[in-house]
Amino acid sequence: MPIIVIHDMANQIMNKFNRECINVNDYGRFKIVQKSFDKQYSNIYNARLKALKDVLIEKAKQKWASHKILQLSELSEVVDDNELVLIVGIIYKHQELKPSILKELSYELQLIPQPVRSNYSSEKDQIFLEDEMMRIKLVGDRIDPKEIVTGLACTVLGHQYDDGTFWVEEYCFPGICPKASSSISVRNEKKQLLLLSGLNLCNDTNSIVHELLVEFISGMAGNDSTQKLAATITQVIIAGNCVDGITESYRNHGFVKEKNKMSVVALETILATHKFDDLLSQIAETCCVMVMPAQFDPSNHSIPQQPFHPCILPKTSRYKSFYAATNPWIGKIGNRVVAGSSGQPIEDIMKVAGLVNYSPLEWLERTLIWRHFAPTAPDTLPAYSYFNTDPFVMQDCPDIYFVGNMEKYATELAVGDEGQTVRLISIPNFSQSHTAVMVDLESLDTWPISFGIS
Incomplete structure (x- = not known):
């Protein structure tokens, strides 16, 4: 029974270097208990504004204490047209190149071919600010539409023109959340996270890389120094696209032929899911592991994506060391607050924003300043x-x-106005880079670890 011998050896190595357990506390913020699809989407914007309005008003008073804060409906009562006032609301960015269901229907019926776009920004983009009652157009060179996306809670300083538009003098966002003192003073000795994403087992056939990954985590690879490092890994987080990493669309034209192809793709997905279950169960035998879904995994498409059903991973689901998480996810690992997504919110921001030279890490920091995980949703x-x-x-x-x-590994330390420090990490696609990321829970130091040549 060679498998049992290997597992026994792995357990002996972990006992030798004493891999410690760590507490994981899921805040449960993204778990949907009761599903209801009879509500309008506008309600989420009202809830967003309600949650952040007090924060925005307080920040506006600190920056512009001499100016009045008005509702949009009260702008008409301002006597002096040049008087600067403050308004609070949610940003809406009108984009002609943005996907439309009518355009998609036209493409499906082959009426008007629609070009595939990687970015929806153009010089014709317009910015509006809306509250619970009405909307107003924002103008001026002080606000750049390329830096703005729909869904941001914002405070704007300016004045209204006779044509009903609002000239923007300055604006501000909620800023990074205050940090609890307890999470700053923690010290977790020799406990580390291993982060990876994009295994894409449907298309990545390099089984040697996957074996090296499992052997490293289980302590079967390398010398004593490498095994000692592996023993410090107290939690593995796999951030989505484990089964597949791409998708295909099917049109009405030639649908029968493509439907047969779709059946082949479905079979490949089933086989890849079984392969992922086998790989994951080997990791769960020696280490705690958390798995988040992504857009190409067998989970619901809209965010927040719900955890993998136990039936999808029957072998792995039997282990108490396995935890199926949502996407996005936030919770405590040890005494550190850890949050993140499998990539969809940042990818979508990069599509609708116009700053094409911005890296995913820079947009990730912006979501901290915007105080929102997925503003474009x-x-x-x-x-x-x-x-x-x-x-x-x-x-x-x-x-x-x-x-x-993401395409490549990157990291930096973001610092808030109150001195909050946040370790930002861009996890590379494993199927392309064969790279995972180690994070020290004590120092928040991070570095990549490669399992092959990309």
Whole structure:
């Protein structure tokens, strides 16, 4: 029984170097208990504004204490047209190149071919600010549409023109959440996270790389120094696209032929899911592992994506060391607040924003300043139709904030206005880079670890 011998050896190595367990506390913010799809999507924007309005007003008073804060409906009561006032609302960015269901229908019926776009920004983009009652167009060179996306809660300083537009003098966002003192003073000795994403087992046939990954985590690879390093890994987080990493669309034209092809793709997905279950069960035997879904995994498409069903991973689901998480996810690992997504919110922001030279890490930091995990949801990013609450509003300042399925590894330390420090991490696609990321929970130092030649 060679498998049992290998597992026994791995257990002996872990006992030799004493791999410690660590507590994981899921805040449960993104779990949907009762599903209801009879609500309008506008409600989530009202809930978002309600959650962040007090923060924006307080910040506006600190920056512009001498100016009045008005509702949009009260702008008509201002006597002096040049008087600067403050208004609070949600940004809406009108984009002609943005996807439309009518355009998609035209393409499906082959009426008007629609070009595939990687970015929806153009010089014709217009910015509006809306509250619970009305909307006003923002103008001026002080606000750049390329830096703005739909769904941001914002305070604007300016004055209204006779034509009904609002000249922007300055504006501000909520800023990074305050950090609890307890999460700053923690010290977790010799405990580390291993972050990876994009295994893409449907298309990545390099089984040697996957074996090296499993052997490293289980302590079967390398010398004593490498095994000692592996023993410090207390939690593995796999941020989505484990089964597949691409998708195909099918049109009416030639549908029968493509439907047969679709059946082949479905079979490949089933085989890849079994392969992922086998790989994951080997990791779960020796280490705690958390798995988040992504857009190409067998989970719901809209965010927040719900955890993998136990039936999808029957072998791995039997282990107490395995935890199926949502996407996005936030919780405590040890005494560190950890948050992140499998990549969809950042990818969508990069599509609708116009700053093409910005890296995913820079947009990740912006979401901290915007105090929102996925501001473009539900406008261009599919999302569940929440009614009384918006769970994507940040309520806690994370110590570690990651985004998965990016092109390359990157990291930096973001610092807030109150001295909050957040370790930002861009996790590379494993199927392309064969690289994972190690994070020290004590120092928040991070570095890549490669398992092959990309």
